[in-house]
Amino acid sequence: MAAGAPAASYGSDDHGLICGWHFRPGRPATAVDSASAAVALLAAFEAAGGMADSQPGGSDAAGGRPDGADVTGFLWLHFNLSHAGAEPWMRAHTGLEENFFDELHSGSRTTRIERDGERLFGVMNDVVFDFAFDAGDVATLWLSLGPRLFVSARRHPLRAIDRLRMAVRHGAAPASTVELLDHLLHDQADELQAIVRQVVERADLMEDDLLAGRHERHLPELPRLRRLMARLQRLLAPEPSALMRMLARPPAWVAPDDIAQLQAATEDFALVLRDIAGVQERIKLMQDEASARMAEESNRTLFTLTLVTVLALPINLVSGMFGMNVGGIPLGENDHGFWIMAAIIGALTGAIAWVVASRLRRRG
DSSP: OOTTOOGGGTTSOTTSEEEEEEEOTTSOOEEOOSHHHHHHHHHHHHHHHOSSSSOTTSTTTTTOOTTSOOOOSEEEEEEETTSTTHHHHHHHHTOOOHHHHHHHHHSOOSOEEEEETTEEEEEEEEEBTTOOSOTTOEEEEEEEEOSSEEEEEESSOBHHHHHHHHHHHTTOOOSSHHHHHHHHHHHHHHHHHHHHHHHHHHHHHHHHHHHTTOOGGGTTHHHHHHHHHHHHHHHHTTHHHHHHHHHHSOOTTSOHHHHHHHHHHHHHHHHHHHHHHHHHHHHHHHHHHHHHHHHHHHHHHHHHHHHHHHHTHHHHHHHHHHTSOOSOOTTSSOTTHHHHHHHHHHHHHHHHHHHHHHHHHHHO
16 A cells, blocks of 8 residues: 555555455465455466366466466455445456455354355454453454455454464465455454453453452443453354355365364364353353342441441430420420430430341351
């Protein structure tokens, strides 16, 4: 991207292309730095034998094109859907089915990878780049891949896809589009595992404070972490079963080694989901313990207030009676009337205190 690009590009070019890479067998990945270069490569791929039914690096592309364009391998294009020009460009040049664009606007956000004709369609949920441990910091990535073209699109910067982009920039060179998908799945599992570890570390600190009686400061944070774990589990839970259904009937161009790699990716997700469920249960127990302690403190406060009210009953009763402006008030003319009434009130208060104390001793 040129240094003078307008801010409205949102990190992409004028057509919403964030990055593009051309992968060729035995060679480092080559960056596709503009939409026009991507159009030229897509046209060369199409002329070399089509985008959906030819194997990357096969005999139809081994010798290149007469015009000198190298059409071996496959192409990865990553788009920013927040850019107004991204979707029209994808419709015009990538040859994706209409189902893909329908899913961008009205499809389910649950994580899944399924077969779409002779291509694979995927929906992945990942945390945003500026993740702040909030349940709303989860966004969606849409994928469509065939033997020669891998298309990814998102509306918000995501960690896993950016991690994949940096890995390719530093030399990672998948041999196929499915291997690139497998790399992305492992990156997402690693990111989620890192989030789980951070939540566990935070839960350890909160548990120590809870056992030490300093639970008030964590009461707002516990529900927030629990909602985050529940959202991650809900969005990721369908992933293993959906992927296994696809692996049972994969397209013909998916190699057996790629199927084995995707099956390993499902095991990684299963482990992450198990860890998320364990952390969620632990946070739930901490919430219950904190609520129990708060209820106990409330009961103690209420008991103290009730005890003070009972002990103050004699003085309130006597002062109410003697405060009436009627005739015949006892000891009204006695020089020692005040001290006599104070002694009576003290005796009644002491008797009530003795009764309450004896009952508390019996209960203890």
